[in-house]
Amino acid sequence: MAKDEVSTRDRILNALQRILVEEGSSGVTLEKVAAEAGVSKGGLLYHFKSKSDLYDGLAARFRAREEVNFLEARSQGVVETYLRDSTSPSKESAASLWALLSALRGNDELSAAARNDVLFTFDGWAKLLHENIEDPVTAEIVRLVGDGLFLSALAGVPLPSQEVVEGLVRRLKADAGES
Numbered sequence: 001m002a003k004d005e006v007s008t009r010d011r012i013l014n015a016l017q018r019i020l021v022e023e024g025s026s027g028v029t030l031e032k033v034a035a036e037a038g039v040s041k042g043g044l045l046y047h048f049k050s051k052s053d054l055y056d057g058l059a060a061r062f063r064a065r066e067e068v069n070f071l072e073a074r075s076q077g078v079v080e081t082y083l084r085d086s087t088s089p090s091k092e093s094a095a096s097l098w099a100l101l102s103a104l105r106g107n108d109e110l111s112a113a114a115r116n117d118v119l120f121t122f123d124g125w126a127k128l129l130h131e132n133i134e135d136p137v138t139a140e141i142v143r144l145v146g147d148g149l150f151l152s153a154l155a156g157v158p159l160p161s162q163e164v165v166e167g168l169v170r171r172l173k174a175d176a177g178e179s
Contacts, residue, residue: 030051056113069085079176
């Protein structure tokens with residue numbers, strides 16, 4: 001498959017993600033996802049046996065992307081990577097998480113595995129920060145600042161100026177002992 005081609009499975013998950021972002025979980029039907037993805041309902045069911053399987057697939061894809069982000073953070077500096085990614089999440093990452101958080105909000109379509117995959121992001125960053133920052137209070141400050149920046153960016157709330165963000169990164173890196 002060429003790099004710019006998207007697999008049918010990913011087209012289906014992208015369609016689910018768009019519907020969740022635009023309409024919330026109440027707008028998700030197998031028929032609507034299939035139509036949005038440009039596949040038949042049978043084609044959708046070949047890849048995903050149920051609506052719950054769709055959510056599982058979206059959550060697993062998001063988790064896999066976050067695992068790559070964790071590896072990058074370990075090699076590039078955890079504090080800086082976390083805070084920079086928090087202020088400028090990729091559109092794909094933001095849309096995925098927004099969609100999954102929407103699905104988490106009172107939707108029984110998410111299996112325990114999907115819920116764990118969604119929570120993995122938050123737990124994973126917390127664990128990574130605590131592993132790499134000696135002082136647990138500083139690790140929590142970095143986590144909470146990053147979470148606040150990320151949720152603000154995700155919700156479209158204005159972020160602090162670039163100068164303030166740079167100051168936060170410098171200060172928290174210094175507090176964490178990261179050069």
